[in-house]
Amino acid sequence: MEKIIVRGGHQLNGTVKVEGAKNAVLPVIAASLIASEGKSTITEVPVLADVYTINEVIRNMNAEVNFDSNNNTINIDASNELKTEAPFEYVRKMRASVLVLGPLLARYGHAKVAMPGGCAIGSRPIDLHLKGFEAMGAEVHVGNGFVEAHVNGRLKGAKIYLDMPSVGATENIMMAAALADGKTIIENCAKEPEIVDLANYLNKMGAKVIGAGTETIKIEGVEKLHGAEHSIIPDRVEAGTFMVAAAITGGNILIENAVSEHLRSVISKLEEMNVKITEENEGIRVIGPEELKATDIKTLPHPGFPTDMQSQMMSLMLSAHGTSVITETVFENRFMHVEEFRRMNAKMKIEGRSVIIEGPSDMQGAEVAATDLRAAAALILSGLRAEGLTRVTELKHLDRGYVDLSGKLAALGADIERVDENGDTVKPFVQVDFKTENAVAELS
């Protein structure tokens, strides 16, 4: 079992470049299935386990997928006749596999995908996705571990109000509506930058989507879509993770490619904690203070504070002076990392949906297990400041969403290495259990 070993106490300085966003590239790859003619070329693709998984999902459906991981580019040709099923072996690895439902239903009038279960952060139902499809005239059947949707002829444009601004439901409905007969209006939709990126891609494919980034999206259905070229937006969560790395070590890091408009709530909270942040032409510079000040955060849909930055901020608050409160409103169970932080001597208590942190905790290195993707990053961040050695296990979570995090931190001055079960240093690699040569990538 691989581990990342961090020896705390080093200030991080220098420049780091942010990759394309995981949460933007996954729906964009799924959307490529709608194109019945032409090829798509997607650039700025991060080399992540999740990208290999979604590639494998659509390859299994008969789409031609070529991932040039050295150039972060994927070519997709989905003009073949496609299969319309995604089995459990994929969905189990990555819930975002459900994003193929909308594109397949729109193009073929049929789609069958294994029901995703809950995961370490919550139960994560997909009822809002399915209600949206039903409103567009589909019959949806859930049984034997699968969700199956069917429509005779084309989906019909509809007015759909989402009970909550779900990112995945907005994406799935938007993709389905792109080929529907007539106009679809999605109210109370998600406003995340990744929604805007998907809408831009769909429009390049010939769709008519307006309003992405606001709370109402309008889609005028068209008869067919074609392949298109698209460059993925920078990953705001990876950028935010490096912002915390600078802040927690009192360092000075220029985060290239970070987009400040995508990170307003994170920037504002870091500033409240005395972190100095300046916008430069190449990206965002973050300078950690002598003493971090406590603050409170409440996770909310965009433009509120992102839940995907909650655990990283927790590690920062553990080093801040005073009482900080984190309230998680997006997922009902996203505090699994608290127990792991406690192993590092963190002083905090959970009260309902909030965690109260009396800082600063005298953080000590320990062996800790990543409970999800962002928890993995958060434990590494705490290790950067803790006394002694921190060993982080369960790196499969980390590899889903960060490209060589330990290598990038080492280049900024961290004392960090990734080792295998024999204690030998290893390069991070992304390995998925599928038996195609494209499914295993060694990162340089």
Ligand SMILES: CC(=O)N[C@H]1[C@@H](OP(=O)(O)OP(=O)(O)OC[C@H]2O[C@@H](n3ccc(=O)[nH]c3=O)[C@H](O)[C@@H]2O)O[C@H](CO)[C@@H](O)[C@@H]1O
């Ligand atoms: C691949 C991807 O982009 N993942 C992101 C996406 O996940 P994802 O798209 O799964 O998140 P959603 O926005 O859908 O979920 C938000 C909340 O709505 C609930 N819900 C959602 C759909 C539904 O049909 N019914 C329902 O009750 C969920 O259980 C959760 O409590 O947005 C989350 C919230 O910003 C991020 O943390 C994830 O990193």
Ligand SMILES: C=C(OP(=O)(O)O)C(=O)O
């Ligand atoms: C929760 C996350 O991803 P996913 O929705 O793919 O589980 C995340 O990126 O932090």
